[in-house]
Structures are given as C-alpha cells and as structure tokens.
Amino acid sequence: xxxxxxxxxxxxxxxxxxxxxxxxxxxxxxxxxxxxxxxxxxxxxxxxxxxxxxxxxxxxxxxxxxxxxxxxxxxxxxxxxxxxxxxxxxxxxxxxxxxxxxxxxxxxxxxxxxxxxxxxxxxxxxxxxxxxxxxxx
Amino acid sequence: xxxxxxxxxxxxxxxxxxxxxxxxxxxxxxxxxxxxxxxxxxxxxxxxxxxxxxxxxxxxxxxxxxxxxxxxxxxxxxxxxxxxxxxxxxxxxxxxxxxxxxxxxxxxxxxxxxxxxxxxxxxxxxxxxxxxxxxxx
DNA sequence: ACCTCTAATGTTATACTATTACATATGTAA
DNA sequence: TTACATATGTAATAGTATAACATTAGAGGT
Ligand SMILES: [Zn+2]
Ligand SMILES: [Zn+2]
Ligand SMILES: [Zn+2]
Ligand SMILES: [Zn+2]
Numbered sequence: 219x220x221x222x223x224x225x226x227x228x229x230x231x232x233x234x235x236x237x238x239x240x241x242x243x244x245x246x247x248x249x250x251x252x253x254x255x256x257x258x259x260x261x262x263x264x265x266x267x268x269x270x271x272x273x274x275x276x277x278x279x280x281x282x283x284x285x286x287x288x289x290x291x292x293x294x295x296x297x298x299x300x301x302x303x304x305x306x307x308x309x310x311x312x313x314x315x316x317x318x319x320x321x322x323x324x325x326x327x328x329x330x331x332x333x334x335x336x337x338x339x340x341x342x343x344x345x346x347x348x349x350x351x352x353x354x355x
Numbered sequence: 356x357x358x359x360x361x362x363x364x365x366x367x368x369x370x371x372x373x374x375x376x377x378x379x380x381x382x383x384x385x386x387x388x389x390x391x392x393x394x395x396x397x398x399x400x401x402x403x404x405x406x407x408x409x410x411x412x413x414x415x416x417x418x419x420x421x422x423x424x425x426x427x428x429x430x431x432x433x434x435x436x437x438x439x440x441x442x443x444x445x446x447x448x449x450x451x452x453x454x455x456x457x458x459x460x461x462x463x464x465x466x467x468x469x470x471x472x473x474x475x476x477x478x479x480x481x482x483x484x485x486x487x488x489x490x491x492x
Numbered sequence: 493a494c495c496t497c498t499a500a501t502g503t504t505a506t507a508c509t510a511t512t513a514c515a516t517a518t519g520t521a522a
Numbered sequence: 523t524t525a526c527a528t529a530t531g532t533a534a535t536a537g538t539a540t541a542a543c544a545t546t547a548g549a550g551g552t
Contacts, residue, residue: 233530234529253509266533268510268530269507269532271510272529287481290508305467307473307475318467320467320469327467329482330480331444332454332457333444336446336485336486337490338483339484341480341481342479343464343478344478346478347468347475347476348473350473350529351471371500371501373500376516389537390538399535401506402503404540405502405504405540406503408539413500
C-alpha cells in the first residue's frame with residue numbers, strides 16, 4: 219500500500235476485528251457489554267472473548283470508544299475532543315447513558331483538583347441521574 | 356441492649372461481618388479487593404464471597420466505604436459528607452488512591468451538568484494522575 | 493415473655509468479566 | 523529479503539459478582 223493512500227487512513231487503518239466491533243457500537247449508540255458484542259458478531263467470525271477485548275482495548279486507546287467503568291460496558295464516543303477523558307450521565311432507572319458534551323468540561327473538571335503536586339493524566343466522571351422521561355413517570 | 360446505649364450506636368449497629376470488613380478497610384486505608392478481603396478474613400469466620408459482598412454493599416449504602424469502580428476495589432471513606440458522591444485520584448504508576456476532600460466539590464461537580472431536565476442522584480469522579488513521588492522518579 | 497417481621501447469615505452453585513500463554517499470520521520499513 | 527512490531531486464533535484459566543434457598547438473629551409491639 220503506497221503512501222498515496224495514507225491520507226484516508228483515519229478509519230481505514232483499523233483491522234477487520236476492530237472495524238466490526240466499532241461498527242456495531244456505532245450503529246447501536248448504546249453501551250454494550252463485551253460478551254454481548256461477542257454473541258452479536260459470531261456470524262462475522264468472532265469466536266473468543268479475547269478477540270473482542272483486544273479490539274475494544276485498541277478502540278479505547280484510539281479514543282473512538284469509551285469504557286463506562288461502573289457498568290462494564292463500552293460506548294461509541296459521541297464527541298470529538300475527549301482524548302481519554304470521559305463524562306457520562308447514567309439513568310439509574312432505565313439505564314440510558316449519554317455522553318456529556320461541553321468543550322470546557324476538561325478545564326472545569328481538572329480545576330477541581332487543587333493539588334498541583336500531582337499531574338492529572340485523565341479523568342472519568344459518571345453522573346447517576348433520573349433522566350427526563352423516568353422523572354416524569 | 357437497653358436504650359441507654361443508643362447514643363453509641365454509630366458504629367455499634369453494624370453486624371459482625373460488616374464490622375470486621377469495615378475494620379480491615381479502616382486499618383488498611385488502601386483500596387482492597389473483595390477476594391483479598393475474603394482471604395484476609397478467613398480466620399475471622401468469613402467463608403464465601405457472598406458474605407464479603409453483602410457486607411461491602413451494606414457499608415457502601417451506609418456511606419462508610421466507597422467502591423472505586425475502575426479498579427473493582429473498596430476503600431474506607433476518608434471524608435464526612437460524601438453521601439454517595441465520590442471523588443478520587445488514582446496514580447497510574449503506583450496505584451495509590453486518595454479521596455479528594457473539598458466541601459464545595461459536590462456543588463462544583465454538579466454544576467457541570469447543564470441539563471436541568473435530569474435529576475442528579477450522585478456522581479463518581481476518578482482522576483488518573485501521576486502522584487508526587489512517581490512524578491519525581 | 494411471646495409473637496411477628498425484617499434484616500442478616502451460611503452454603504452451594506453458577507454467571508459474568510477479563511487475562512495468560514503460545515503458536516501463527518500480517519503489515520511495514522530498512 | 524530480512525527484521526520487527528502488531529494483530530490473530532484458540533484454549534485454558536483467573537478474577538469479579540450474583541442467584542437461590544434454607545436458617546438464624548435482632549428489633550418492636552402486645
Ligand atoms: Zn468521547
Ligand atoms: Zn431513565
Ligand atoms: Zn467519602
Ligand atoms: Zn504514584
């Protein structure tokens with residue numbers, strides 16, 4: 219593959235397994251669990267948990283998806299400048315997850331740590347909420 | 356036990372299993388994993404994972420300990436007004452965890468969600484950092 | 493003291509989440 | 523081509539957490 223194609227590598231450089239896992243998360247838009255992804259992609263050729271976890275790890279590293287720690291689930295990044303900083307709202311009643319979009323969020327959140335002796339690498343912020351529709355009903 | 360003792364019930368109302376799990380976390384001060392707690396308390400009579408998880412669940416509910424989601428560990432609450440809101444720094448190199456103490460933190464963090472249509476129940480904020488001593492070395 | 497209800501316990505089995513280990517293949521660059 | 527890094531495939535295993543059910547302990551009311 220010559221360098222003439224290198225400008226289109228943004229998503230093209232993903233491998234087959236990474237691609238199909240990303241596509242599934244993209245099409246779903248919801249948080250999915252690793253073993254659900256495995257089951258969903260059996261027909262595409264995924265056979266073992268490790269294949270899923272390896273793809274997920276890489277996609278997290280690339281910033282294309284996020285892991286929501288408290289529910290052991292993965293979701294497509296719905297933002298463009300997260301790096302590895304994540305912020306979500308998670309409805310405690312229906313489970314709906316939304317990524318918080320706020321371009322000043324990173325600075326605001328980081329300001330919360332007053333201790334200048336430590337260097338902040340990244341953060342994960344999870345809000346447990348009652349979403350609009352669950353609040354009504 | 357007559358009501359003359361009820362003023363000292365703050366910690367007295369814990370059951371034996373809850374007590375020994377809390378004591379271990381208190382004495383450790385570090386985040387501990389459930390199965391480590393189980394191994395450590397075999398001699399005190401804990402035999403099964405469920406006994407540990409039940410005690411941990413209760414202590415979390417009481418606000419005496421916190422779960423650090425991203426490392427599947429539990430740590431004594433080192434603050435007095437967390438309710439179920441949690442904020443930690445976690446060193447990516449040495450693993451040291453500290454609870455962030457800041458009495459204005461709750462308001463500051465909650466302000467980050469602009470969407471008034473949802474009701475915030477609680478939050479969990481995890482900062483990944485390079486701690487002071489790891490930064491030097 | 494007795495009854496009643498709730499919460500906690502003990503135990504076994506099982507479900508769910510994630511990694512180790514190792515052999516093989518693929519892509520990239522000198 | 524050779525070398526190196528990265529990704530794959532597969533099997534086994536480690537680590538985290540809950541379901542189900544029978545039993546017991548504790549608090550409160552009568
Ligand atoms: Zn994102
Ligand atoms: Zn909801
Ligand atoms: Zn606390
Ligand atoms: Zn450190």
